[in-house]
Amino acid sequence: MKKHNFSAGPAILPQSVLAEASEAVKDFQGVGLSILEMSHRSAEFTAVMEEAQQLVKQLYHLPDNYKVLFLTGGASSQFYMVPMNLLPQSGSASYVNTGTWSTKAIKEVSNFGTVKEIASSKDKGFSYYPKGYEIPEDSAYLHLTSNNTICGTQIKHYPDTNVPIVCDMSSDIFSKSIDYKRFGVIYAGAQKNLGPAGTTLVIVNEDLLGKTDRSIPTMLDYRTHVAKNSMFNTPPAYPVYVCLLTLRWIVAQGGLEAMQANNEAKAGLLYNEIDSNPLFKGVAASEDRSLMNVTFVLENKDLESAFLAACTEANISGVKGHRSVGGFRASIYNAMPKSSVQVLVDLMKEFTRTHG
């Protein structure tokens, strides 16, 4: 029986995507080969890569100087590739620290230039999103993490600045519309809203490249992948294919406006229960709550194991909070049906009736 999958990532994918992805492993579109054993230089796979790139451009309305790459190594590899490609040794980059992932990103910069942590929410356990900070005009870029999976915060308004924003959107990519013009680089590990683990989407404004005077290993230079349309070497073909299926699904659902409306409805349902149910309490500051990762705790910690057992009983999976913060986390990415959120909400009500 299919579980209600609230995992933070790798995370739920649309059922129709999984069905088609399974079929392609047996035989890709009737060509007599599995997608796993097809040359990446074949006409069939070239079409997969090009359509995936085209759909990314379409969803974010990207002009030609914004290049779409499907790389590997996770967002964790972008933590060093961004400064390696954008930050001259004599330059400085500004970072806003909003949690574990920002902290890891900041750690990788000093090999390549100066890092300025211009704002942080560490003082309150990263439970809010900093606002109203000053951005030094001479920053090579401003680095933000749009959504923080562990504490469950999300940026609501990107700062108004001439400094190009580099944004780790791993956990809310394609969950809503954005204004691409604010961004110099957007990157996202695929395994939340976009596809399975194994590929990393990188959108880069190529006007920012080639300004560091640094000798960069071929595979780490964005220009290598831009020049070869993300096919310099063998790409992670199957993860890219599943991303394509997910992108098609997003378009078929009505695009980013539909994603956003649906995400707001699902998150509203769950936050409403957390706020009205006396047993539960939200973790993140109300105004910064994530629409993707809903974090909450039981006021009485002694009930935690009973609640987890009730979730398992109800076929709900993945709601245990991250090991670094505890409590609970319901990740409700694009592909999560509202009906599954309702199952969780109903369970919370029932749990309160029996344990309240």
Added chain:
Amino acid sequence: MKKHNFSAGPAILPQSVLAEASEAVKDFQGVGLSILEMSHRSAEFTAVMEEAQQLVKQLYHLPDNYKVLFLTGGASSQFYMVPMNLLPQSGSASYVNTGTWSTKAIKEVSNFGTVKEIASSKDKGFSYYPKGYEIPEDSAYLHLTSNNTICGTQIKHYPDTNVPIVCDMSSDIFSKSIDYKRFGVIYAGAQKNLGPAGTTLVIVNEDLLGKTDRSIPTMLDYRTHVAKNSMFNTPPAYPVYVCLLTLRWIVAQGGLEAMQANNEAKAGLLYNEIDSNPLFKGVAASEDRSLMNVTFVLENKDLESAFLAACTEANISGVKGHRSVGGFRASIYNAMPKSSVQVLVDLMKEFTRTHG
């Protein structure tokens, strides 16, 4: 109808692997989740990673100080990660240049130390494997490419040296037994003998690490992945899973001895036809011929398109030679059944009967 898949990579995988890999995309072992949407921290996926590592150790009889990593970025990323991790800035590394891939590997070294190209077969278009070269005793390592997919050469005897060998085995990993003690690092993009594109196997003798005094980005430091058992960040879960299925298949077939015997039989069948058929001629020097990639040309180039058409007609796919050398290439990796090689041989005979 299933094609006879002679693609150089991504390449043929065992049919039983593809069937099980397809099923896991629908539901992984009855847990109610697809393998594509399961947390990499789940007990189920942790078991996948650990068994895959264990089988690699078992097949090559590796002791505890040889660590097995499933990374990303392809062999192309190892071209710079190897010197970054093993070569002190004041040190030198020796490289044998046997083709396109060695040439690319050599290009990445100079950022990190001195590179010595101690032997090369470029003088004859990389159609043979250099032998009898001197290896400087002070080399941090000796880099070899064991099998060259483009020209179809393969090393038959590794040199006797105290210098640790770093070997790109992308295209003949697990095709035969090796003596691990000669090697400091073995790496291989998965997409030939091991699995689909999207993961790179790296076997590293950890005694060689930590000697460069270089500041290495976290994700590029082998020690990061050794310390976290290849789970520092989200690994390419599905590609690793398909590698596990392929490793199990190798073991079930009788291990590396069985692979080698089968590979010798298949290659013998095809080379015998090339040598005895007046229309065809082998590309690589006889004594250096690859058991994995059989390269050949038609003596009369005017017949090329007719031969390719006959292959297509016979449901044979992927035999066109690499764009840089032309002619034909039949890649007959572990998973290629002898019966498919026989189909190609029969076609060559028939082609000669009708066009000879």
